Amino acid sequence: xxxxxxxxxxxxxxxxxxxxxxxxxxxxxxxxxxxxxxxxxxxxxxxxxxxxxxxxxxxxxxxxxxxxxxxxxxxxxxxxxxxxxxxxxxxxxxxxxxxxxxxxxxxxxxxxxxxxxxxxxxxxxxxxxxxxxxxxxxxxxxxxxxxxxxxxxxxxxxxxxxxxxxxxxxxxxxxxxxxxxxxxxxxxxxxxxxxxxxxxxxxxxxxxxxxxxxxxxxxxxxxxxxxxxxxxxxxxxxxxxxxxxxxxxxxxxxxxxxxxxxxxxxxxxxxxxxxxxxxxxxxxx
Amino acid sequence: xxxxxxxxxxxxxxxxxxxxxxxxxxxxxxxxxxxxxxxxxxxxxxxxxxxxxxxxxxxxxxxxxxxxxxxxxxxxxxxxxxxxxxxxxxxxxxxxxxxxxxxxxxxxxxxxxxxxxxxxxxxxxxxxxxxxxxxxxxxxxxxxxxxxxxxxxxxxxxxxxxxxxxxxxxxxxxxxxxxxxxxxxxxxxxxxxxxxxxxxxxxxxxxxxxxxxxxxxxxxxxxxxxxxxxxxxxxxxxxxxxxxxxxxxxxxxxxxxxxxxx
Numbered sequence: 135x136x137x138x139x140x141x142x143x144x145x146x147x148x149x150x151x152x153x154x155x156x157x158x159x160x161x162x163x164x165x166x167x168x169x170x171x172x173x174x175x176x177x178x179x180x181x182x183x184x185x186x187x188x189x190x191x192x193x194x195x196x197x198x199x200x201x202x203x204x205x206x207x208x209x210x211x212x213x214x215x216x217x218x219x220x221x222x223x224x225x226x227x228x229x230x231x232x233x234x235x236x237x238x239x240x241x242x243x244x245x246x247x248x249x250x251x252x253x254x255x256x257x258x259x260x261x262x263x264x265x266x267x268x269x270x271x272x273x274x275x276x277x278x279x280x281x282x283x284x285x286x287x288x289x290x291x292x293x294x295x296x297x298x299x300x301x302x303x304x305x306x307x308x309x310x311x312x313x314x315x316x317x318x319x320x321x322x323x324x325x326x327x328x329x330x331x332x333x334x335x336x337x338x339x340x341x342x343x344x345x346x347x348x349x350x351x352x353x354x355x356x357x358x359x360x361x362x363x364x365x366x367x368x369x370x371x372x373x374x375x376x377x378x379x380x381x382x383x384x385x386x387x388x389x390x391x392x393x394x395x396x397x398x399x400x401x402x403x404x405x406x407x408x409x410x411x412x413x414x415x416x417x418x419x
Numbered sequence: 420x421x422x423x424x425x426x427x428x429x430x431x432x433x434x435x436x437x438x439x440x441x442x443x444x445x446x447x448x449x450x451x452x453x454x455x456x457x458x459x460x461x462x463x464x465x466x467x468x469x470x471x472x473x474x475x476x477x478x479x480x481x482x483x484x485x486x487x488x489x490x491x492x493x494x495x496x497x498x499x500x501x502x503x504x505x506x507x508x509x510x511x512x513x514x515x516x517x518x519x520x521x522x523x524x525x526x527x528x529x530x531x532x533x534x535x536x537x538x539x540x541x542x543x544x545x546x547x548x549x550x551x552x553x554x555x556x557x558x559x560x561x562x563x564x565x566x567x568x569x570x571x572x573x574x575x576x577x578x579x580x581x582x583x584x585x586x587x588x589x590x591x592x593x594x595x596x597x598x599x600x601x602x603x604x605x606x607x608x609x610x611x612x613x614x615x616x617x618x619x620x621x622x623x624x625x626x627x628x629x630x631x632x633x634x635x636x637x638x639x640x641x642x643x644x645x646x647x648x649x650x651x652x653x654x655x656x657x658x659x660x661x662x663x664x665x666x667x668x669x670x671x672x673x674x675x676x677x678x679x680x681x
Contacts, residue, residue, distance in 0.1 A: 151464070352476040353430075353462035353489055356623045356643075371623060373461070376436045402438040404648045412651035413423065413615055415636050 140168070140177035145248045147221040148182045152252050154182070158197045163242035164254040165229055170264065172245035172254050174284020176277040181222040185234045185255055187375045188227035195225070207351035211390060229390055230266040231297055234261055257285040275307055282316050291317050300367060300397040308408040342366075342388040349384050357381055357398060366392040371401050421520045421575055421656060422449060424480070424590035426454025426476045426649040427620020428641040430489065431471040432464075439474050444647035447479035450451050450651060451520040456620035456640050457487025457531055457581025459503070468502040470678035475506060481518050482508040485529040488580035511579060513563035513572055523656035525573030528612065530564045532582035532619070533557035538632070561604035568612020574656040580605060581621050587588060587629025589622045605633040615654055651659035 139145075148168065156161045164172060166183030187193060191214050197265045197376065200206045203216040203223070212228035217255045242253035254260070266277060280347050282289070291308075298304035311317045340360045346354040357370040382396045424446060446453060460467035468490075475482065490499050495604045500510040509516045511529025535542045535557040544554040568576055583601025584655065585587055592600060600622045608635030609617050618632070618642040627644055629637040642649050 137504075350462060353492055373430045374438075375430075376434045401642055403434055404442070404642065404646060406442045406449075407645075407649065407651055409649040411647075412449075414653045414654050416655045 139213045140171060141179075141221075144168075144178070144182060144221050144390065145203070147218045147223060148252075150201070150245060151182070151203070151216070151223050152247075154197050154201045155186075155194060158193065160186060160190045160194050160197070161236070161239045162190075162194075162225075163239055163255070164245065164247070165260065165263070166224070166246075169245075169254045170251070170277065170281045172247055173232075173254050173257055173260065175281030176262065180226055182212065183224045183226055183229070185226050185229060185239070187234055187236070188241070191225055191227060200221075211234065215316060219327055221404060221410065229263040230263045257288045258282075258290045258294050261375055264300045265294070266301055266309065268303040270303075273303065276309060276364060279311065279314070282311055287314050289317075299362075299365075300369065300395065325357055338389065340341055342385055345388050346381060346384055349380075352377065352380055352384065354381055359373050359385065361389075361392070364392055365395050367395045367397060370399075372398050374402050375400055375401070421523060421525055421654040422451050423454060423525075423577065423616065423652045423654060424450035424452070424649040425454040425456060425618045425638065425652065426460040426642055426645065427581065427618070427639075428487065428643065429455070429471070430458055430461045430642075431474065431501060432461045433470040436470055436546060439648065439676075442476070443550050450480055452481045452518050452525065452527075453478060453649065454527065454577070454579050454618055454640075455482065455484035455508070455626060456579060456618050456625075456642075457485045458489040459487065460490050460499060460619055461485065462492045463490040463495055463496045463499055465502060465510040468499040472502050472506045472508075475503075475508065476542045483511060483516055483527045483529065483579060484508050485511050485531050485579050485581055489530060496552040507532060513560065513567065514562070517571070517573055519525075521656075523575065524573040526568075526573035526576045527574065527579050527652070528564055528567035528571060528614070529579035530560045530567075530605075532553045532560050532564070532580040532584070533602060534582060534599045535602035535604065537586045537601070540598070541603060543582075551648055553660060557602045561602065561608045564596050564605060565608035565612045568608065570612055575616075575654045576612070576614045576652075578609050579616040580619040583622055583625070583633045583637075583639065584609050584617055585629050585637050587627050588619070588627065588637055590626045590629075594624050603632070606637075609633070609661045611633050611639075616652055626656055638676075655665070 162362060163185045165185040167180055168182050171178050186258030195205045195214055198216045203218045208215060213224050213226040217225045238259060241256040244251040244333040245254040257358060295308060337362055342359055346357055348354055357368055360367040372381060378398050378400055382394050384395055443606045459471055474600045487495055490496055504510050513530050515526055515528040533556050535554055542554050544551045584605035589597055589600050611632050614635055618640050621640055622644040623641050625644055627639050631637055
């Protein structure tokens with residue numbers, strides 16, 4: 135394996151930040167790429183992520199500022215940032231697919247960071263965020279496989295599958311990990327239909343889809359319904375929260391007995407495009 | 420230079436009140452006109468149009484719109500259009516409007532358009548009356564679009580549609596539903612009529628940018644595609660729209676030269 139050691143400056147800044155938070159008695163846990171690394175994955179080349187409670191963020195910022203960190207409050211609403219020696223440390227209270235609670239932090243286990251014991255998020259939590267963050271422009275399965283090899287016995291695979299079910303790239307990764315023998319077989323879904331009935335599933339989905347279009351309260355044409363076992367996964371865009379709930383209600387009417395996983399996104403309140411986004415469609419002659 | 424803001428598939432209703440207005444308040448500082456590419460309402464109910472009219476009243480740029488298939492659903496498209504015209508929106512269907520901008524003129528030709536499909540896989544006026552009716556509707560709207568574009572003598576020409584004129588901007592949609600998303604006849608109308616920019620909506624899972632067979636710019640501005648309150652495009656008043664060659668029917672090869680921006 136290539137050199138496993140991350141940038142020594144990054145380690146130094148991490149240890150400094152950890153020291154400040156411990157001194158202040160602020161509960162936290164290593165998250166993101168550095169947690170992956172500490173759990174056996176490749177070294178992080180990006181930044182340091184620390185998970186903490188939202189209610190502790192302000193106190194952590196003050197303590198880190200007093201210790202010489204430059205602090206930044208970005209508008210994202212799920213993290214704040216501190217800098218030292220050119221290294222960025224993200225203090226995150228809502229990583230993808232997760233909300234940092236006392237319970238999440240209690241599940242953290244100490245890992246060895248360059249001789250220093252540092253609590254790191256449970257492998258299931260780290261993998262949840264990592265898998266949900268996969269996108270076509272950043273599809274590094276290599277690092278994830280390396281990490282999974284290291285922590286596979288500590289992962290709650292059924293829980294991880296449940297949390298990441300709506301993300302096709304996450305499902306692909308978990309399939310690949312299964313083919314490589316890294317994950318246990320998933321619990322088989324209880325059989326709902328006999329062999330002769332399975333072909334009705336397509337018709338059932340289509341009937342439901344058409345009901346969403348033809349329901350006079352909705353006229354919703356672009357919600358996609360995927361049936362898996364006894365769960366109905368809904369994806370697509372709706373305009374308001376009311377309509378999102380109505381979509382689920384209409385699906386429930388047509389698919390009694392199915393548990394509905396409403397992963398539709400709401401489009402209300404879309405921002406104005408940034409001034410730089412204007413596209414020039416023709417040069418002067 | 421002409422700055423055009425465009426968005427489609429707002430699917431507005433009373434439940435969405437207040438979500439659009441804040442993002443359009445300063446539109447006049449960024450754009451010279453606003454194009455609305457159909458599916459303005461959820462099911463074409465007059466109360467949905469009224470909610471949208473209230474939301475858009477006071478937008479300080481000229482607004483031009485076409486209806487989409489959703490706006491026809493309650494069989495009250497005429498009322499929907501009238502309500503929007505009531506706040507000064509120009510509603511187009513097979514006709515055009517000329518908007519003066521900074522001493523130049525922008526001609527907008529608009530139609531909802533219709534489906535049918537694209538080259539190699541398009542329906543034809545054959546068989547049952549329903550099929551003939553379907554394709555004739557698509558052809559008629561495309562013919563009217565071509566006539567409206569050709570009849571415009573403006574510095575810049577823009578085509579405003581709901582259905583797609585080319586398959587490029589449908590990329591992401593299932594191939595099986597392409598014939599319900601647009602028709603190549605609209606693309607031919609754009610190429611013959613010579614529109615510098617064509618905007619459409621309807622294909623929520625499509626992509627923003629494409630070209631007609633003749634090389635004219637097409638933009639899918641369906642709100643789920645653009646992910647913003649609107650998109651901004653910059654057109655040049657002495658650009659392609661005024662090129663007389665664009666107005667003449669010609670082969671695709673000839674049009675590629677005439678229609679493509681310099």
